[in-house]
Amino acid sequence: MSRRDLIRPLSTRSQPVPFVRCGFYWLRLVSLVLGAALGTVSAYGQTETGSGTGNTGSVSTMEISDAIVRAPIPGRSISAAFLTLKNSGSGQDRLLSAKADWADHIEIHTHTHANGVMKMRQIDGLDVPAGQTVTLQPGGLHLMLFGLQQPLPAVIGKELPLTLCFVHSGCLLTTATLVDMRQ
């Protein structure tokens, strides 16, 4: 039985964690937690280094970088987040969802042009092919953030924890920098 099989699904609970980019730290922590208390793994038990084995046996290695959250317009509770996904593995992976404890819910959005009008549209997932990089950026793919905590638990330039869940890589915890993009 793999480590993944032993771990319960990630709950909606989410807390800021200082070592989010230190995959080996988490690997060790998960091992310790599993060894000490099977069945009581925390919400972050499933946070991993980004390596996972899918049903086909293909390995996906997902790297999340340059994650930013656009600071909302004062008084507004919606905004967007942008980031880069790099799949250096040999199999395709797919972003299924995102969550954060400072937002009610997060959708994956794309932009479409119709009759000269640009519209946002929710998509149910985002493929990241093997060896490819997918960029979520203004005017294109983005994470749409709804029900933002007021105020956000970070100031401009500081980090917000963000969890991304993939078909093969599982749920990965990253941090996104809060950025004022009106400047």
Ligand SMILES: [Cu+2]
């Ligand atoms: Cu949107």
